[in-house]
Every structure is written in C-alpha cells, then in structure tokens.
Amino acid sequence: MESFMSTSLASEACASHPPHVEAGDVLSAIAAKRDGASLSAQSIECVVRGYTEGRIPDYQMAAWLMAVACRGMNDAETTALTKAYIDSGVRLEFADHRRPLIDKHSTGGVGDKTTLFVAPVVAACGVSVMKISGRGLDFAGGTVDKLESIPGLRIDLDHEQILEVLDRTRMVVVGQNTRLVPADGATYALRDVTGSVESLPLIAASVMSKKIAAGTDGAVIDVKYGSGALVGDIARAEELGRLMIRIGSAFGLPCRVVLSDMGQPLGRAVGNALEVKEALSALRGDQVPGFTELGHVLAVEMLCLAEPGLMRQAAEARVRDAVSSGRALAVFRAWVAGQGGDARVVGNPDLLPTATRVDVVPASWSGWISDVDARAVGKLALRLGAGRLRQEDRVDHAVGVVLRRRVGDEVRQGEPLAEVHWRGDADPEAVSAEATAAFTIDSRPVEPRSGVHSVL
Incomplete structure (x- = not known):
C-alpha cells in the first residue's frame, strides 16, 4: 500500500x-x-x-x-x-519499486552541509534517498535553514508530492511538519533555546524518530565530536552512535555510524547560502578540504548499506564517477526544480542570498594554523544572524564566515584568515576580533587534521 x-x-x-x-x-x-x-x-x-x-x-x-x-x-x-x-504523527510507506531507500543524518556541526552533496551523489548511483531534516540547533546549522536559501524551494511536501519527487529524482528532502514526528519538531525548537541541546538521549530520540518515521530500509548517521559538535568528546560520540544503533535495531532499522571530527568547521563555508554554494562546488568536482573526504565516506556507506554484497572499492568508484560525470549535479538540479526551487542557482550560485558587506580578517603574525575553533566560528555566525538566539528569531541566509585558512595551512602576517559576510549592523572591530580569536597560529609546521575517525 x-x-x-x-x-x-x-x-x-x-x-x-x-x-x-x-x-x-x-x-x-x-x-x-x-x-x-x-x-x-x-x-x-x-x-x-x-x-x-x-x-x-x-x-x-x-x-x-x-x-x-x-x-x-x-x-x-x-x-x-x-x-x-x-x-505523535504518521509513518511513510513506499512501494517496492522505490527500494532500496536509504536515509542519512548528521548530529550537527559547524559548516556541515553533507546532505547537499551526499544525497544527489547516492541518488545518481541508483539508490533512492529519503531524508527528513531539521533546523539549526544553537551554533550548529540545520539542513532546512540551508535549503531555504534556495529561492522557492519547498521542504513541506504532502504525500503525493514526496512520491512524485522521489520517482523523478531518486531523492527527496523534507522538513518536519504537523504530520511527520510533530512532537520532535515541537521539542526540537524548544531545546534550541533552553540549553538542552547536548543531551545524548534527546539527540538519539530526535534523530531516530525521524529515521524510523521516514520508512526507509536503513540509515547512515554521521556522529560528530569536537569543539564544533553537540558532543565534544569522542568517547561520548561513540556512546551516542552505539545508542542510536541499538534504537534502530529495536525498531528493525539497520544503521551504520560514522564518527567524524568537528574540531574545525567542515569545509570552508559557515552560513546557509555560503554552504549551499560550497556544496555545489563539491558536486562540480572541486576538492573542498575536509568536506569532500567526508562526503565520499558517507556516500560509500550508504551504497554498501543499500547493497549488502557491494564491495567498498566498487562503491568508491561509483561515487567518484557520479561526481566526475556530472550526474550528481544533474540530480541536484532536477531535485531543486522538483521541490519548487529556482534550479538556475545550480549554474549561477550568485542568485542565492548575498550579504551586503564582506570583511577580510588578516593574520596578526606569521606561522602555521594549529587550530580553528569550530564552536567559536559557529557562535560568530549565529550572532551575525545565520541561526537563532531566540525561538522566534528569523534566519539571515546570506550571512556567515568563510575560512581562508585551515589547520595545517601556512599564513603570513597580513594574509587573510577568513572572510566575514554580514550586514554591518554590529561593531566591525568586535566582529574582526572574534573571528581572529578562533584561529591559533603556531611557529612550527602543523599536520593537516583528518576528518573521519571510524565507522561503527
């Protein structure tokens, strides 16, 4: 049925x-x-x-x-x-011809736009993707907020529209509404403004309720740890991952968990429209530090979960081909159009919201970047308007931060550390100082930081 x-x-x-x-x-x-x-x-x-x-x-x-x-x-x-x-709501059911149907979720981080890359890549590989996404929590951005940067894109679809988009593009991304896990949607917003975001049981129940209600055949969950994650310690991240696997098992949903480092922002862009632009860049084949690597890992895990006999090496080859051939970008374009968005943004990202002011933040001295405090960058983007400080706040999709240096990069005094995209309604010196404080510069070379820790 x-x-x-x-x-x-x-x-x-x-x-x-x-x-x-x-x-x-x-x-x-x-x-x-x-x-x-x-x-x-x-x-x-x-x-x-x-x-x-x-x-x-x-x-x-x-x-x-x-x-x-x-x-x-x-x-x-x-x-x-x-x-x-x-x-509290309804569950989705899908006919056999739409299967295997795989879901993907991230526990949230700074600059995490992996859904925008992974979903079209996996769909281009022939596996259908169904995702129910949420809004930002505190300093961690939300997929729905990013998607709403795209003019006209609808994330509130009814049953028939979900099936239509899925049939047309093999992927669909919707937000929570009054029918799909509405209780989580209501408490999700309340957690964001009451300091209860980082609780492992609340995270696990929120994530897994959406995965199970989506009616998929399996889910790959990206559990982040580090300064820019809701869970700072890797041991707690593993605890959360194993908890979600146990919950999935209790409801008959196979899950795989990827533990990934959020010690620095994922990729370079932090902020809704800025992150959409970066995801489009990765879909065109550009190598985005940290982001591209994690995106490929998640896509491979989704393919292997959907096709249990698939060898990892073969899955990796399919992922690379989906990007290099342009099929993944074509899926993204068709999906945006299918959900009512302006598909012209795929070829012209300048149609996305743009900040009225861009300031370059220079390095105060020379050396190598040994740390980029992801939480500090996320908090700055939040205060600029990229997220919500209060439940009723409106998100400014144009503002955010773009890193010009990451851990391991060399920088000379006066060279750019970051760009701040904003509206100019705050103290420029304070904004610059806050951005500068997020970077730690060492006098000796530093190794780049790997983004993926392990798969559970």
Whole structure:
C-alpha cells in the first residue's frame, strides 16, 4: 500500500487515563527525573502527547527536557521517547519499486552541509534517498535553514508530492511538519533555546524518530565530536552512535555510524547560502578540504548499506564517477526544480542570498594554523544572524564566515584568515576580533587534521 500509515496518537497505557493530562502528572514526571528516577513508557508518552496537543505549556516542557538533559535516560526510556515522537504523527510507506531507500543524518556541526552533496551523489548511483531534516540547533546549522536559501524551494511536501519527487529524482528532502514526528519538531525548537541541546538521549530520540518515521530500509548517521559538535568528546560520540544503533535495531532499522571530527568547521563555508554554494562546488568536482573526504565516506556507506554484497572499492568508484560525470549535479538540479526551487542557482550560485558587506580578517603574525575553533566560528555566525538566539528569531541566509585558512595551512602576517559576510549592523572591530580569536597560529609546521575517525 502506497500511502501514509497513520499511527495512534497515544499508547494503550496512556489511553487508559483520562484524555486530559493533569498538571500534577507533568510535575511528577519532572520531579522524578530531576531526582534521577527512571520514567515509565506511559509517563513519557503522556508528557510528549500533552505537550504536542497544547495542554502542557512551554515552561513545563522546558523543565522536563532540562531534567532529562541533567539526569539522562536509560535505553528503555530513550526507546520509549523515540516511540512517543513517532506515534505523535504518521509513518511513510513506499512501494517496492522505490527500494532500496536509504536515509542519512548528521548530529550537527559547524559548516556541515553533507546532505547537499551526499544525497544527489547516492541518488545518481541508483539508490533512492529519503531524508527528513531539521533546523539549526544553537551554533550548529540545520539542513532546512540551508535549503531555504534556495529561492522557492519547498521542504513541506504532502504525500503525493514526496512520491512524485522521489520517482523523478531518486531523492527527496523534507522538513518536519504537523504530520511527520510533530512532537520532535515541537521539542526540537524548544531545546534550541533552553540549553538542552547536548543531551545524548534527546539527540538519539530526535534523530531516530525521524529515521524510523521516514520508512526507509536503513540509515547512515554521521556522529560528530569536537569543539564544533553537540558532543565534544569522542568517547561520548561513540556512546551516542552505539545508542542510536541499538534504537534502530529495536525498531528493525539497520544503521551504520560514522564518527567524524568537528574540531574545525567542515569545509570552508559557515552560513546557509555560503554552504549551499560550497556544496555545489563539491558536486562540480572541486576538492573542498575536509568536506569532500567526508562526503565520499558517507556516500560509500550508504551504497554498501543499500547493497549488502557491494564491495567498498566498487562503491568508491561509483561515487567518484557520479561526481566526475556530472550526474550528481544533474540530480541536484532536477531535485531543486522538483521541490519548487529556482534550479538556475545550480549554474549561477550568485542568485542565492548575498550579504551586503564582506570583511577580510588578516593574520596578526606569521606561522602555521594549529587550530580553528569550530564552536567559536559557529557562535560568530549565529550572532551575525545565520541561526537563532531566540525561538522566534528569523534566519539571515546570506550571512556567515568563510575560512581562508585551515589547520595545517601556512599564513603570513597580513594574509587573510577568513572572510566575514554580514550586514554591518554590529561593531566591525568586535566582529574582526572574534573571528581572529578562533584561529591559533603556531611557529612550527602543523599536520593537516583528518576528518573521519571510524565507522561503527
């Protein structure tokens, strides 16, 4: 059956209670988690349902999320939260002729535009890609915000439109809406502005609910670690990756996890339209430091997950050919048009939003770049307007930062470290100082930093 499959808005346990969620029940859940207790699946389902249906106010849900962020969740609780997110909306189903259908997700980072490269490459290799994307969280950019840089592009598609775009281009990227995991969509925005972004259970439930609701045959998840990631420590990144694999297994979704370094921004561009331009450059075959390497790794993992008998060397050859032949770029162009966007941006990226001011940030002395603080760059882009400081903020798709030097590069005094693309409504000296502070210059040569750590 080729349709949305509706799911119950409440579990049987929750349905056994009166439909109205009493304030006391929410307070009990907040207090129990605050004190380190484990919550039942029924309690989690009722809290999520109550918030989604508007009976629990933002301030109580924010308190519950903060309690979870501080105290954590065990596997059973995280699986229950994932299910509650999924059951708040509908699941997608697809006919056999559209399979294998693979999803890809990143836990978020600074300059992470891999979906814009990986999805058309994998689609050009003959494997369909279905992705539900989110908006930016804190200093980490979101795929939806980047896509909305493209004039006219629609990320809110109905069932028939999803199937049509998928049939036409073998890829579709949509945002969360009131039908697809709406509970996660609601809490996602709240987490962004309440300091509960970095919780492993909240990340895992958010990511996996979208993967499972998408109805795909498997998912490749890019878990980032380092200063520019939501998870700073590689051990915690591996813990998160293994948690998501276990959740996927509980729901019958095969997953592979790639651990990648976000110690410096991915590629050179940080900011929505700037990152779209960089992704287009990579699709044209340009080698973007750090970004191209990771993009190829993720694409290979997606192909191998879709075709279990495929040898890695053969998958790598297919990925390279999809780019060099121009097929991946052609898929991107067709996909943009299929989702209502102005496909002319593929040949003319200058049609994307452009900042009114571009300032070059020079090096204060000579040496080699030993560190580029990704979080500092992401925070600067956030303050310039590339992300949201408050839930109601509007994103400026034109602004951001472009790195002119990365770790391992040599620089001489006065040469550019970065470009700041902005509107000029802040103190120029403060902006320049903040950008300069993100770079560490050593007097001795430094080895370039590899971006991919391992595959789980």
